[in-house]
Amino acid sequence: MKMIVGLGNIGTQYDETRHNTGFMVVEQFARDYHLGAFTHAKVEAVVASGVVNGEKVILVKPTTYMNDSGRAVKPLMDYYRLDLADLVIVNDDLDMPVGKIRLKTHGKSGGHNGLKSIIQYLGTDKFNRVKVGIDHPKQGTVVSHVLGKFSKDERPAFDVAVAKAEDALADWVKGEDFAHLMNDYN
Numbered sequence: 671m672k673m674i675v676g677l678g679n680i681g682t683q684y685d686e687t688r689h690n691t692g693f694m695v696v697e698q699f700a701r702d703y704h705l706g707a708f709t710h711a712k713v714e715a716v717v718a719s720g721v722v723n724g725e726k727v728i729l730v731k732p733t734t735y736m737n738d739s740g741r742a743v744k745p746l747m748d749y750y751r752l753d754l755a756d757l758v759i760v761n762d763d764l765d766m767p768v769g770k771i772r773l774k775t776h777g778k779s780g781g782h783n784g785l786k787s788i789i790q791y792l793g794t795d796k797f798n799r800v801k802v803g804i805d806h807p808k809q810g811t812v813v814s815h816v817l818g819k820f821s822k823d824e825r826p827a828f829d830v831a832v833a834k835a836e837d838a839l840a841d842w843v844k845g846e847d848f849a850h851l852m853n854d855y856n
Contacts, residue, residue: 672843673752674699675730677739677761677784680716688804689736689816691762691828692784695802695835696729702836705729713749715742723844737783740791747792758798758842760835761785762816766803769827771834773852774799798848800835802828 676692684690700706700718708716708731718729728750732742747757761784766772776796779786789795805824807815820828838855842848 671726671728671750671752672756672758673728673730673746673750674758674760674839675732675739675743675746675788677736677759678731679735680731680733684817686819687817688762688820691802691804691832692760693731695760695800695832695839696731698832699836699839700729703727703840711746713742713745715746717746722840725843725845727843738787739784740787740789743788744791754792754794754797755848758800758839758848759785759788760800760802760839762804763801764804764806764812764816766801766805767827768803768805768820768824769831770803771831771838771855772801772803773838773848773855774801775849775852798842800838802831802835804828 674696676696678684678690678693703722705718705720708718711717714734715730715732720727730746732739734741761782765780775798778795779789834855838851841851
């Protein structure tokens with residue numbers, strides 16, 4: 671069983687914002703692999719699940735808001751008795767341009783509060799991640815940038831990044847080693 675957690679903020683006011691990049695990736699994955707609608711779980715998350723390439727997959731969108739994502743991830747890991755190797759977190763990254771993705775097997779939060787919360791709740795930073803670039807703000811604050819939507823000019827590059835992230839996740843679900851996938855996708 672594999673669990674893919676997309677990070678974001680719950681609520682229609684956050685739909686399609688840069689900070690909801692993780693949500694957008696798992697939503698696209700659910701559509702493309704026909705995993706159905708996201709429904710409420712017993713913990714603070716909505717989930718969609720099904721079988722992809724012979725592997726049971728659970729897609730997760732925490733409903734805790736970004737800064738407390740670990741509060742949803744840890745109970746799901748415990749409930750499904752998953753190893754860290756069976757977890758991937760998908761998040762936005764200010765330090766990469768729109769259109770770029772980067773896979774990582776471990777590391778600090780890089781200032782990302784969602785990752786910081788997950789590291790705190792799991793007690794480790796050794797978990798797989800797919801980071802999707804949202805770029806630094808050209809003007810204004812970081813908060814207004816991450817809570818803003820992609821411009822019409824940025825959207826095509828972002829859509830390419832979502833497709834690349836989805837391909838990497840599908841390869842991982844098929845059984846490809848995550849560290850090997852880093853060589854293919856980074």
